[in-house]
Amino acid sequence: MPDTISPPGLTASNASLRAYLHGLPGVDEVGAAQRAAGLATRSIKTTAKAQAIDLAIRMVDLTTLEGADTPGKVRALAAKAVHPDPADPSVPRVAAVCVYSDRVAIAVEALRGSGVAVASVATAFPAGRAPLEAKLADTRQAVADGAAEIDMVIDRGAFLSGDYLKVYEEITAVKEACGDAHLKVILETGELVTYDNVRRASWLAMHAGADFIKTSTGKVSPAATLPVVLVMLEAVRDFRAATGRRIGVKPAGGIRTTKDAVRNLVLVNEVAGADWLDPAYFRIGASSLLNDLLMQRTKLATGVYGGPDYYTLD
Numbered sequence: 001m002p003d004t005i006s007p008p009g010l011t012a013s014n015a016s017l018r019a020y021l022h023g024l025p026g027v028d029e030v031g032a033a034q035r036a037a038g039l040a041t042r043s044i045k046t047t048a049k050a051q052a053i054d055l056a057i058r059m060v061d062l063t064t065l066e067g068a069d070t071p072g073k074v075r076a077l078a079a080k081a082v083h084p085d086p087a088d089p090s091v092p093r094v095a096a097v098c099v100y101s102d103r104v105a106i107a108v109e110a111l112r113g114s115g116v117a118v119a120s121v122a123t124a125f126p127a128g129r130a131p132l133e134a135k136l137a138d139t140r141q142a143v144a145d146g147a148a149e150i151d152m153v154i155d156r157g158a159f160l161s162g163d164y165l166k167v168y169e170e171i172t173a174v175k176e177a178c179g180d181a182h183l184k185v186i187l188e189t190g191e192l193v194t195y196d197n198v199r200r201a202s203w204l205a206m207h208a209g210a211d212f213i214k215t216s217t218g219k220v221s222p223a224a225t226l227p228v229v230l231v232m233l234e235a236v237r238d239f240r241a242a243t244g245r246r247i248g249v250k251p252a253g254g255i256r257t258t259k260d261a262v263r264n265l266v267l268v269n270e271v272a273g274a275d276w277l278d279p280a281y282f283r284i285g286a287s288s289l290l291n292d293l294l295m296q297r298t299k300l301a302t303g304v305y306g307g308p309d310y311y312t313l314d
């Protein structure tokens with residue numbers, strides 16, 4: 001593994017960056033799938049499960065990324081983010097609300113003083129097909145409107161054609177445009193074809209300044225599979241060992257059940273370590289997970305399901 005954040009010569013040319021990324025150890029695809037499947041069978045009960053559910057709620061980036069996102073829908077989501085179950089004030093708030101950049105101002109207004117951050121997708125989400133200047137303008141607008149977190153997509157076309165330097169330079173430019181906002185870099189792992197590519201894209205993003213690496217946009221399948229999350233958790237673990245910097249991980253896309261969320265938390269604990277079991281270093285991006293967490297929480301506390309009709313839409 002490399003021993004500095006930006007090894008000498010790393011970005012001198014695309015060839016040197018390519019040599020560096022292709023010099024990373026290869027992923028054992030079968031081993032990764034088997035380890036993820038083995039960890040997925042772990043079950044946790046009672047008190048530990050209740051703690052895991054509350055931790056998962058605190059890690060949720062409550063997301064709406066639809067063309068039909070109205071101001072009213074964003075405000076309703078913001079209200080739910082702060083008080084996920086208005087009848088039960090013991091339910092913690094979520095980490096962030098994630099919206100398109102033109103919805104940031106509405107979310108910021110609705111969440112002022114709540115402790116819930118506003119995250120915004122940017123950089124021509126979800127395809128990432130736009131000139132860099134347009135991506136930077138999108139980012140700057142979201143930050144100016146109050147987004148504390150930016151979720152950018154990488155240029156998968158550049159990555160898959162071997163133009164790693166272009167991907168690196170876009171990330172560093174967006175990082176600069178973020179100012180104080182945290183940058184989550186979306187790899188769109190469902191388009192990267194191999195786990196080796198997921199590992200390379202993870203290291204590329206971390207060297208370029210990502211505060212988080214995120215699996216997916218939620219618009220491409222497969223999205224946040226357990227083996228992919230495992231490979232990314234190994235990457236942040238090894239990057240920290242090599243550089244001292246701790247980068248967060250955000251699986252997103254298709255995480256709908258408490259079981260999915262708990263499986264991810266088990267992976268975090270076993271692969272990266274308990275240091276990552278914190279919303280500052282692990283998030284779950286989801287549009288339709290929160291209600292299941294609330295139902296399972298109620299079931300644990302009272303023995304009965306509230307049922308989906310009891311909760312507002314998420």
Ligand SMILES: O=C[C@H](O)COP(=O)(O)O
Nearest residue numbers: 218252253254285286287
């Ligand atoms: O960034 C978050 C994703 O868009 C959420 O995907 P989802 O709608 O499958 O939960």
